[in-house]
Amino acid sequence: MPPIDFSGVKEQTRRYADEINLRIHRVIEHACFIMGPEVVELEVALASYVxxxxxxxxxxxxxGLEIALRALGVGPGDEVITVPFTWISTAEVVRLVGARPVFVDIDPHTxxxxxDLLAPAMTEKTRAIIPVSLFGQMPDLERIASIAAERGVPVVEDAAxxxxxxxxxxxxxxxxMIGCTSFFPAKPFGCYGDGGALFTSDDDLADKMRAIRTHGGLRRHDHPLLGTNGRLDxxxxxxxxxxxxxxxxEVRExxxxxxxxxxxxxxxxxxxxxxxxxxxxYAQYTIRVADREQAAEKLETAGVPTGIYYPKCLHEQPVFSDLGYRIxxxxxxxxASREVLSLPMHPFLTExxxxxxxxxVNEFCARECTI
Structure with missing residues (x-):
């Protein structure tokens, strides 16, 4: 049997080739490769969609996450609460702005x-909370926002x-207050390289984030903020x-x-x-299995690709060893990190x-797994 596509990116490209090629050629023709008209058009469309x-x-x-923290004024001496079961970017950016990541465990079902563990983890140093909408669904953001509001702490959803x-x-x-997503090619809405977006209804924050994205200014040769080159091509x-x-x-599929x-x-x-x-x-369709390594090996041999998101928690990573957390x-x-296994998932997956x-999966996962 032919191998099964894990992410569907190739099939998506084939199906939308005419529209994609037309858009690409328009950019080549007008040659505004940096901050061209398509950037503004996309931002307007996505703001409306969200x-x-x-x-x-x-x-x-x-x-985007780093820009959000900078715009909120997070820096040395501050703490930012997030989870240890996520891609490293979520906590990496906290360190990049000079703050300390504080980890809170996950709900085993979602x-x-x-x-329930959020309020006890907050201190007078807590300056932001980054809940991660992992695998394709959101946490209880209403409760998170309520707890955060009691202490005046902003919430940044990692909606990658x-x-x-x-x-x-x-x-x-x-x-x-701020939402941040990724357009990495394998994400539910992906481009052909790196990309992402920030979302907010706060005018002042929007201006700050736009300025930080473009070397700290909204006008050329005027740099009131310390910024970066964070523009989308x-x-x-x-x-x-x-x-x-x-x-x-695609979402419905x-x-x-x-x-x-x-x-x-x-x-x-x-x-x-x-x-x-x-x-x-279902950015990833992720199951738990008791015998993951064995199941993954058998599936791969049978032509079914799998993924593990994530095999190691952030507090286990050497770069965060100084935070003082232990296994x-x-x-x-x-x-979860020892049991999760992601199966092929994309809108073009045939029945x-x-x-x-x-x-x-039913054949190879022999031992019952419980949460």
Whole structure:
């Protein structure tokens, strides 16, 4: 049997080739490769889609998180609360602005922050909270915002994996003071390189983030802030604009295929849990298995690619060893990191391929896994 595509990027490119090529050639013709008209067009369209006043496109999701913290004035001596079960960018940016990451364990069902542990982790040094919308759904942002508001602490949603998802009808990246997403090619809404965006309805914050993105100023040769080169390439904006008209269909297909997976997998694995009031875009369709390494090896041999997001928690990474955390401090994150396994998921996954994947998972995951 031919191998199954894990992310669907190649098939997406094939299907949308005419629209993508047309957009690319327009950029080549006008030659405004930096901050060209497509950048503004994309920002207007995405702000409307998310339901906020401002979208600020950036060079990557990581760059966006760092810009958000800088705009909020986070720096040396401050603490930023996030989770240890995420990609390193979430905590990396905290260190890059001179602050200290403070980790809070995850809820074992949704893999997002355990909100019950949030308030006890806050101190007088807490200057921001970065909840991560992992694998494609949002945490309980209403409760997080309520706890944060009691101490006047801003919330920045790391929506790198959840663009297109909703909670109580509001779109990911549009619920908190600042939302940040990624357009990495394999994300639910991806470009052909690195890219990302920040979202807010706060006019002052939007101006600060735009200025920081462009070397600290909104006008050329005027630099009131310490900034960076964090701009999104015009070419990437053009590619995203070509894909945008198809995005809602892709979101619906992800939801349908995710539900189809979950209905067919046996108790030998634990399928994703969709929290109440949430929709899920399944940036990764992630199950738990008791015998992960063995199952992954057998699936790969059978032509089914898999991924592990993430095999090691952030408090286990050498770069964060000075924070003083130890193995056992975040039991749910650590358990998840040893059991999670992501299966192929994209809008172009055929039902026959999905049935084949399900059959093999049910065959290879012999031991029951429990949360």
């Amino acid at each position: 339901g906020v006043k401002h979208c600020i496109s950036v060079a990557s999701g990581t760059t 893999y997002t922050i355990d909100v 994996q959840s663009f297109g998802a909703t909670r109580r009808g509001r779109r990911s990246a549009g619920v908190t 015009t070419m990437q904006a053009a590619i995203l604009l070509a894909k945008l008209p198809h995005f809602e269909w 992800r939801e349908r295929l995710g539900a189809r997976y979950s209905a067919s997998l046996r108790p030998s694995c634990v399928p994703p849990v969709v929290a109440p009031f949430n929709t899920h875009v 056992g401090d975040f039991a749910q994150s650590e358990k 026959s391929d999905q049935d084949r994947i399900v059959e093999l």
